[in-house]
Amino acid sequence: MGIGRFEVMATLQAARAYFLGKSLVEAKSFGLNRAIFYAAAKRGFKVKLKNGEFKEKGGKKVKRENITVDRIGDEEAFCVEVEGKRYYVIGGEIITEKTFEKQVERKFKGKWDIFFEEALNIIKSFDREVLLSQRKFYEIVYKPLRDRLAFKWSEMLKEA
Numbered sequence: 001m002g003i004g005r006f007e008v009m010a011t012l013q014a015a016r017a018y019f020l021g022k023s024l025v026e027a028k029s030f031g032l033n034r035a036i037f038y039a040a041a042k043r044g045f046k047v048k049l050k051n052g053e054f055k056e057k058g059g060k061k062v063k064r065e066n067i068t069v070d071r072i073g074d075e076e077a078f079c080v081e082v083e084g085k086r087y088y089v090i091g092g093e094i095i096t097e098k099t100f101e102k103q104v105e106r107k108f109k110g111k112w113d114i115f116f117e118e119a120l121n122i123i124k125s126f127d128r129e130v131l132l133s134q135r136k137f138y139e140i141v142y143k144p145l146r147d148r149l150a151f152k153w154s155e156m157l158k159e160a
Contacts, residue, residue, distance in 0.1 A: 002154025010035035015119035028100040033088035073132025
């Protein structure tokens, strides 16, 4: 199984967040958060909290009152600080580095950094105005590139 649109979205969104000033930990968390968000929106899912808490895989719970809203341009996402790190949350789950590794990085067979660097170079080629707009990012960056990158990255992994 190769790289799909989901992994492309997560990687491009992570590169976008990183380029716009987020730490790599925050960028990965944001990237996966947005990939999950768009996949859920496409399928008409609604996100519900269980007992008003978000839960990190492994059991740590964060109460709803500790959740804040963060913005990247005009795009908002819920986040929380855990042990000094900011993570994004969705669907009652905190998106950590481990979550990103399990759901995205693993598909790149240990070479995610190479693909992230390419995604970062792609992101740098767009005007800041495009990167700060949720709609423009989706329409101008992600949508035209998603299938081409999924194919290209999958082929690169086959050759490696």
